[in-house]
Every structure is written in C-alpha cells, then in structure tokens.
Amino acid sequence: MAKRATARDVAEQAGVSKWTVIRAFTPGASITESSRAKVMAVAEKLNYRPNLLARSLATNLTHQVAVLVDDFENPYKLSFLERLTLELQSEGLVAVLININEHFDHVHALLNADQRQLDAVIMCGTAFRTEMLQDVRLDGAAPMFVLARDSQIPGVPAINCDTTLAIKDLCRHLHEKGYRRPGFMAGPKTLSTALGRRRAFKAFWKAHGITEMPELAAHHYSAASGAEAVRRYLNEVSPAGRVDVLLCENDVLAFGAMDVIRSEFGLKVPADIAVAGFDNTLFAAAPAYDLTTYEQPVEAMVKAAVAMILGREPKKTVTMPGRLVVRGSA
Template sequence: MRKRDTVRRTTAKEVAAAAGVSKWTVIRAFTPGSSITEESKRRVMEAAAALNYSPNLLARSLATNSTRQVAVFVDDFRNPQKLPFLETLTERLQAAGLVVMLININNHFDHVHALLHADQRQVDAVILFGTAFRDETLADRKLGHGMPPMFVLARDSQIEGVPAVVCDAELALREIVDHLHEKGYRRPGFMSGATALSTALRRRQHFTDFWAEKGVDKIELLSAEKYSAEAGATSVHEYLSRTAPAERVDVLMCENDILALGAMDEIRGKFGLRVPEDIAIVGFDNYELGGSSAYSLTTYEQPRFEMVEAIIGMIVGTTEAETVTLPGKMIIRNST
C-alpha cells in the first residue's frame, strides 16, 4: 500500500518572511497581551491567513511553561446529575481559552494513576469533581512535589492545601429542615449515597443537627450503595419491608435527586403509597426530571454557574486559591 501523503505545516519562519518581520514578531502577534504595533500585527495576520498558518500551542507551552490544559477527574459517570455540571464546566473552561482533559476514574485507572498521567501531560490544574479522593492518596510514594495544583468542585475538600468550591450545605439543610418542620413533619429519615462521597457532602450531619435543634433526635438513616435511581429504590424497599406502617418516617430526605426519584417510584409503584400524603420526599441538586409533573420533587439547587466561575478564577489566577462556599436556592414542589 502506498504511504499516505502528509501536508507539511507552515512555520512561523515562513510567515515572518512573507510579512517582512522577524520570527519573534510572529510569535508576539499570536500571544495575547504581547507588545506589538498594530501595523506589524496586521501584516503578520494577513500573511498567516494567506499561508493557512496557525501557531503550535505545544511548542508555545515549552516557552510559557503553561499548556492551558485542565484535567477533570470524574468517577461516577452513571450519575446523570453530573451532566449539567460538566456541560457548564467544560463550556466555561473553553471560553477561558483552556483545553479540558476528561479522565474517567474507574477500577482500571485510579486516582494515583490519573494524577501521574495528568502530570506527565503537564496540565495546568486538576479539578476533582465528585471523586472519592482521600488524604492517603496524596501520601502515595509515587506522588512527589511539583504536581499540578488541585481543586475540588461540588464537595468539601478533605485534603490540606486543596481548595474547594461548594454549595453551602449548612445553609441548604437549615432551609430544608425549617420547611419540613413548618409543614408539620416530625418523623424524618435521611437516605445517603456512596459512603466516601456522602461524608464529604456533610448533608446528613447538618440534617441531623438541625432536627435536633427542633427537639427531634430520632432520624431514620437509610443507605444506598451508589447514586442511582436503582440504589434509591432498593434502599427504600428494604426499609419499608421491615418497618410497620405506623412506625415509618413521614418525610424522607435523599442526598440527591436521583436517589429521591428512585425512592418515589418504589414508594408509589411497589407499595402503593402516596407522596406526600403517606411519605413526603426531598432531594438535592434540582435535576431536570425532578421538576416534571410525574415527580414534582422538592429539592435544593446548587449555584452551578457561580461555582464553576469561582474555580476557573482560581485556575487562571484572577482570584485567590481558597475554599469558597456559595448559597443555593430552595425549590419547593408538591412532594412535600
């Protein structure tokens, strides 16, 4: 088979010759903020357009010590609530001139391997998004100093020196408990998801604390193995099957909307109970499906856009790299 022909890229030197300027003038013309006269820039851009030239960003990164690449680690792709966040995050990163490297954390590619991979790619930053990241991971002997800066999005950071951008869980759960107490509920339950992530979200602890302030010390705790509708359905099925009707909770707070939707389907479909008359349901995150007439789920909306903008500001250096906590918004619907 005949070897496929390749097209040679136009070089900065060739553009410089065509424009009658130096190679460094061409480089400055394509570097934002560089000192160059308007006339020189015009000549360079005309020559570049005629020769179909575009700058080599990989070569430029060697000179600037910045690849403009950001790695995003995700380990729960099956959770559909991740998609709106990922859409906003990737859109805003790209608008800031950054390239997104999405890394799937799984059984074959853990956090240590992902960090080493990202470091070898010389990314400018790593965003830990919904990942079960632990302190001991950073203590791994394979990881040394000089790793790219890390940031945690949408959960508390458990790692010293790694800032997080989070929705104010304390404020959110206070508003939720106040609403439920005002509606007359007195036998609350809480369904948590994956253990490592649940601890970092701190929603269960705040839920328990605020009910205790109102004189309600007994909280029925349910646990789902992962954040999925199936796991939510399984957890509430086990609870209802072993609990007499008179002893059941009158309101169930689920750690996120996906768990809540699965729980609602099981409560109404398999047990024939009514929501909210028999058991009220609350979620968290304001997943789009939860707002449909089929569910009309009461929930809490995280300030997604503001959270993403805050973390990008830290990465590009326009704001100080420190943990930021932002308020969200209570969404009251028919499920309570």
C-alpha cells in the same frame, strides 16, 4: 500532504521577526496593531495556526485541565460538566475528562496528569480519599481543586455550595409543612469529600426536639441504589413507624426512592411519604417527580474555580449559597 506553514514562514512573508508572529498570537502580548494586522493577514493567507505543543514547551503551560469524575450514573454530572467545559473553553483551556473506575483510580489519574504536565486537576467525584491523594502529591505537581464537594485535603481548595445553609433551608421548609418523622438517605461514605449533609440534617432536627431519624444507606449515587435502599426500609418497618418525609442526599437517589414508594408499595407522595432531593437536576421538574430540591450555584462555582486556575483569584476554599426549589413532592 502539503507542508504546514510555520511561524518562520509567516514572518518572512510579513517582513517581521518570528517573535513578532508569536506575540501576535499571544493574548496580552506587547505588539502594535499595525504589526498584528500584518501578521494576521499573512497567517490567514498561509492558513497558519500556532503549534500549541511547541508553545507549551516554551511556556511550560499546556492549557489543559484534568477533570476527574467517578459517578457517571448521576445525571447531575452532565449539566455540571457542560458548564465547566464551557467556562474552560471560553478561557482558552481544554478539559481532559478522566473516567475514574475500578481499573483506573485517582492515584493513576494524578500521576498521569503530572506526566502529561497538565496545568491543573479538578476533582468532581465522590470516592477520593485524603490519605490516598496525599501519597501522590508531588513537588511542582499541578494544583488540585475539589469542585462541588467539601475537601479536608490540606492545600487542596474546595469550591462548593454552603452545605449547612442548604440543609437548614430544606429542613426549615419541611418543618414548617408539619413533618415530624424525618429520615435521611445517604450516598456512599467517603472521607475527603464528606458532604456534611447528613450532619447538618441531624443537627437541625435535634435542635427541634427530634432525635430519632432513620438513615437509609445507598451504596451508589444512582436511581437503582435509591430504590434498593427505600425498598429495604419499607419492607422492614411497619406503616405506623415509617418516616413521613425522606430527604435524599441528591436527586437521583430521590428518583429511585419515589419510583419504589409509589409503584411497588402503592403509597402516595407526599400524602404518605414526602420526598426531597438535592441538586435540582433536569428531571426534578418533570411531572413524574415534581421534586422539592436544592439548587447549587453551579455557574458561580465553576467561574470561581477557573479564576483560581488562571491565577486571577487566590487559591482558597470558597462556599456559596444556592437556592431552595419547592415543588409538589414535599
């Protein structure tokens, strides 16, 4: 194999110091344009590229960010990860995607990220718990951020959608449409990532004189879990006592619920039971679902998180408004 060109090789041919070569490849470094141009011309001739590993040892920065995900069954995650990785890469950062599962939990992931000296950790899942993460917080460890979820972890900022405003907008629309027997389908219960959607939902309807609100429990954020939850509910409750509108904690649960409502029980959406979701995923607009939902401000949340990682903004919890998307399901 041909020997790989080094910064010293470029410096010798360009007639500059090694540190001038390093500055030429460092954004914002102090160097004249003529020196930069000379270095770049020789670098191109020698096919030289900076050694990022060596640079990380010198700067104590790896320009790598761990992204922890534990709910890959949720289709919302694909578009979300696309936006996140695009923003990281545009800033010269690389995402290290870590699949959290029964064999590799959040504790292992955080310890692993610390050993690899990653610059930051972004948690995009639902199953991490306050007490579990506090046990592995290390002095000097990479800063952690919770993205698109609430956080009750001291010192860990969350960048998320304004839950109270979102649910109020959804419920106000449903109330104006005349629905008076609301039900809520919740995903798996967690501690540090409690979404607060259930709480805001109950508060709205209670303020409007409605206190009986059935809660359907889904064990996972998946269409299969949404289907199972609504199937169990419809089998147990007589037609006269059923809800007239079901708000699901996210779109994928709503997809599963709608499939069962129509295909297994022969009911119509929204004539018999209206359904609404949350996230405005790709399939929400498909004619098969035509789902009323709420869109999170993904791009703004991602930009805010990356700005905090880069030190351009103070590390603090931020909530942002999204938008209600009304379609035919409710």
